[in-house]
């Protein structure tokens with residue numbers, strides 16, 4: 001595990017964008033695993049700027065997103081499909097046919113999960129997986145207690161996640177209670193994993209995930225065993241890490 005300590009959110013975003021950009025430059029037809037939430041917005045913005053300057057070409061890049069709410073379609077402003085277009089895809093030259101997100105409106109959840117795992121396999125797996133970190137240590141929507149060996153599946157969201165993410169919805173009641181998420185098994189198959197974390201409110205999750213035992217109670221903790229894992233976190237997110245020597 002490699003830890004990059006950034007000063008603040010903007011520095012974290014630039015560092016993460018650098019790693020993603022390097023991946024695209026080295027392998028122009030790479031498969032990027034992408035995340036939603038507040039954490040990656042700055043990195044997506046930086047990548048858009050480099051694209052506009054003519055330094056980054058997404059024409060052959062393929063993407064698979066981590067998760068989607070059950071019941072929300074691509075035109076719903078709260079869906080992750082909509083978020084990805086409005087924050088990133090609409091501003092780069094990616095072919096939307098090469099972007100994949102679980103279908104929140106799929107009538108059969110089991111079939112949709114199988115379909116999504118087949119999509120990832122058919123693409124040859126993920127070259128670089130970008131991750132955020134939930135305040136309870138979740139990755140994607142793999143909530144505490146989730147088995148490490150699951151592929152894409154449909155989850156009941158935890159109360160903590162519902163409360164945290166309800167801020168994006170007009171009322172808390174509109175927040176979906178279920179979501180599709182790629183599994184931890186899928187995430188661990190990615191050839192490289194980059195996690196971005198910012199803010200004091202994530203410090204406990206960072207400490208428990210990467211300076212504590214590996215346990216399904218803290219889903220992100222399994223990343224300690226990933227062969228190519230980089231944590232890009234700002235000082236606030238690293239503020240509870242025991243001992244300065246822990247960060248190289």
Ligand code: GLP
Pocket residue numbers: 035036037038039040066067131132133134135139140141161165
């Ligand atoms: C959500 C998403 C995750 C994301 C996490 C952190 O629940 N499903 O993929 O990483 O929350 O979000 P944020 O970056 O907004 O803190």
